[in-house]
Amino acid sequence: MEQIDWSDPGFFFRDKLKKSSTTVEEEFRKIKTHRSERNKRTSASMIFCLVVESSREWKGMYVQATLEGKMFEMKARTEIHPQSFLIVEYNKEPARREPLCVNIEVWGPEEMISTKRFRILELEQSSKTPISFRIVYEGREEDVGMEVHCLQTNRNASQVHEDIRVIGHRGCGMNGLPTTKMTENTISSFKEAYRRGARWVETDVQLTKDHVPVIFHDFVIQTSTSSVGISEITLKEFLHIVGNQDEENCSLPCTLSRLLEQIDDRHGVNIEIKYPLPSEERRYKLKNLVPVEKVVEKVVEVVQISRRQKVIFSSFHPYVLLMIKLRLPNFGIFMLTEAKDNGENPYTNTLYDALYFCTKLGLDGVVLDWNCMATNPTDIVKIFKAFDLKTLVYGDEINDRNVIDTLNQAGVNGIIIDDLELICNAGNRDC
Secondary structure (H helix, E strand, O other): OOOOOOOOHHHHOHHHHHHOOOOHHHHHHHHHHHHHHHHOOOOEEEEEEEEEEEEEEEEEEEEEEEEEOOOOEEEEEEEEEEEEEEEEEEOOOOOOOOOEEEEEEEEOOOOEEEEEEEEEOOOOOOEEEEEEEEEEEOOEEEEEEEEEEEEEEEOOOOEOOOOOOEEEEOOOOOOOOOOOOOOOOOHHHHHHHHHOOOOEEEEEEEEOOOOOEEEOOOOEEEOOOOEEEHHHOOHHHHHHHHOOOOOOOOOOOOEHHHHHHHOOOOOEEEEEEOOOOHHHHHHOOOOOOOOHHHHHHHHHHHHHHHOOOOEEEEEOOHHHHHHHHHHOOOEEEEEEEOOOOOOOOOOOOOHHHHHHHHHHHOOOEEEEEHHHOOOOHHHHHHHHHHOOOEEEEEOHHHOOHHHHHHHHHHOOOEEEEOOHHHHOOOOOOOO
């Protein structure tokens, strides 16, 4: 196995460097430029995000968006592949009636293929404008959908709580472990995690068929005769299957709203929004999936109704992260990654991709699988910290005192762990 020196940025970008003629310095400059632009925000700003919904990758082709106002012009571009996106931010508060136009151009390797132009009419609220265009190039063709999101935000930094340390995994640990004595993702498990000294808990949220956020990890649930996707059953059916029809049993799964009602406001909640990647959709034969936008909308709605502030969000799915950022730009948002090339998620193939995605989108940090940072955790944490990104870590292997000590020495911001007794001891010095 290759011995990697993570203190050398060249190793950090090694996969990216193999694919192009770029240099380490150019890669650092690219990421720092995005961070610098994000930090220039004044009292208020407008964020325009273009999501390209292509079903395939078009090598050598890209979309360019130009945001035009009376006194300014801003451009951004992105390559065309499944769920690629670009963001243009206007760093001054636009006048209420200032006309803003967006010009979309589709470029091939040598020339522009098509163009569309439209006006943004509403500046005071979040809006979404669907558009589409047709690509015909070298015998291939596709109708590509696009969404243009527009929202107004302020200069406040994300509400990422500095005291993040120990996070109870699914409460007091996932099912199936010798140290787990309670059912995962239940109110009883969460309250016990807090009692043992954890400041935060991590929980998994999905939407039922009738669009209600529930607490459950797996994409499918076992019934008396078969397994069925969470998105294929109603809330009433879900509560019947888990045996908690009135949600009064704190030792059984429940809705997100019920959970937030039962937890004291001083405790933190890390909400992982579950949404299947295409391979998971095929593996579990999932049907009637609720659109990503609706999933995020309903989860955010529940959190806002609860008025809780000590909440952060995380997800493996890049489009989920994008939608959360557009709806809650001032909340803590973290990208989950194993840094594996799964052939369908170009933003999580390597740690470089995760770093670039988080910085480009203005996320607050990453949640890394221990296995993708075990070679040199100290320098990996240091690189993410250099770009103002916090590092949380999870994985079965961290249920080990030696690994915990290594993570503490590396300076991670949080540890998501099953065995809380292992870490919250000796007067809770690690919690």
